[in-house]
Amino acid sequence: MLKGKTTLITGASRGIGKGIAELFAKNGSNIAFTFASSVEKARAFEQELQQTYGIKAIGYQSDASDFNAAQILADQVVADFGTIDVLINNAGITKDTLLMRMSEEQWDAVINTNLKSTFNLTKACLKTFLKNRAGSIINMSSVVGVTGNAGQANYAASKAGMIGFTKSVAKELGSRNVRCNAIAPGFIETEMTATLDEGVRKTWTETIPLKRGGSTEDVANACLFLASEMSAYITGQTINVCGGMVM
Numbered sequence: 001m002l003k004g005k006t007t008l009i010t011g012a013s014r015g016i017g018k019g020i021a022e023l024f025a026k027n028g029s030n031i032a033f034t035f036a037s038s039v040e041k042a043r044a045f046e047q048e049l050q051q052t053y054g055i056k057a058i059g060y061q062s063d064a065s066d067f068n069a070a071q072i073l074a075d076q077v078v079a080d081f082g083t084i085d086v087l088i089n090n091a092g093i094t095k096d097t098l099l100m101r102m103s104e105e106q107w108d109a110v111i112n113t114n115l116k117s118t119f120n121l122t123k124a125c126l127k128t129f130l131k132n133r134a135g136s137i138i139n140m141s142s143v144v145g146v147t148g149n150a151g152q153a154n155y156a157a158s159k160a161g162m163i164g165f166t167k168s169v170a171k172e173l174g175s176r177n178v179r180c181n182a183i184a185p186g187f188i189e190t191e192m193t194a195t196l197d198e199g200v201r202k203t204w205t206e207t208i209p210l211k212r213g214g215s216t217e218d219v220a221n222a223c224l225f226l227a228s229e230m231s232a233y234i235t236g237q238t239i240n241v242c243g244g245m246v247m
């Protein structure tokens with residue numbers, strides 16, 4: 001579905017980003033991915049993608065929250081791959097605590113890594129998309145950005161911000177054939193959710209109509225749809241991938 005395309009994914013050394021990279025590589029896309037600190041994991045994954053799927057794959061250590069680093073990254077990806085067809089703003093962190101205890105540092109870290117990064121990378125890739133008169137941008141939001149969640153005011157605000165950003169970019173760039181959509185995953189089994197205690201996990205899964213947490217592949221499948229021509233007439237939308245948790 002993506003043969004010969006180049007996809008740039010932020011935060012793909014593990015978790016959802018890694019799952020997306022695997023599925024996209026399987027579907028013929030070359031993969032440029034970033035990570036924050038997992039150097040060894042990223043190098044091994046680069047090799048794995050190349051050897052398993054026969055595509056070009058490069059991992060870049062680049063802080064998505066850094067505006068200048070995003071510009072340098074996008075230029076380097078174009079130099080290495082020739083172009084960028086799909087951008088997935090996936091890198092994200094949580095620093096959960098009640099508002100009463102939330103520090104300025106916890107607020108800033110989450111807003112900068114989750115929301116500002118989306119601005120940084122989208123802006124950095126814009127020139128290439130406009131030149132190509134084509135592009136698909138996918139922003140990894142969260143159901144929490146739609147519903148809010150106690151103890152996650154910083155995270156929910158960052159993810160709601162991504163949805164507003166997505167709709168605005170879709171309106172600005174639609175006439176240039178550049179599409180922008182968001183995905184709002186629910187409870188997905190990754191390192192981010194592995195730290196939750198058993199009781200919380202049990203309550204989550206019991207309240208999900210499909211009665212299970214999602215896999216990284218569940219999210220990757222929605223991304224594949226939004227990246228491919230199958231979604232050619234879809235922009236500005238948010239797809240909840242949450243087993244029916246939010247309707």
Ligand code: NAP
Nearest residue numbers: 011012013015016036037038063064091092142188190192
């Ligand atoms: P994860 O397992 O914690 O992986 C996070 C990834 O982001 C890692 O590759 C990490 O790199 C990278 N990263 C973190 N900060 C970065 C930065 N400043 N610059 C570049 N890369 C950075 O997380 P996940 O569960 O896969 O989540 C991926 C996305 O989905 C996030 O945006 C998250 O908010 C969203 N999401 C997740 C769930 C869920 O249930 N898991 C639900 C809704 C939304 P290193 O390995 O180097 O640290």
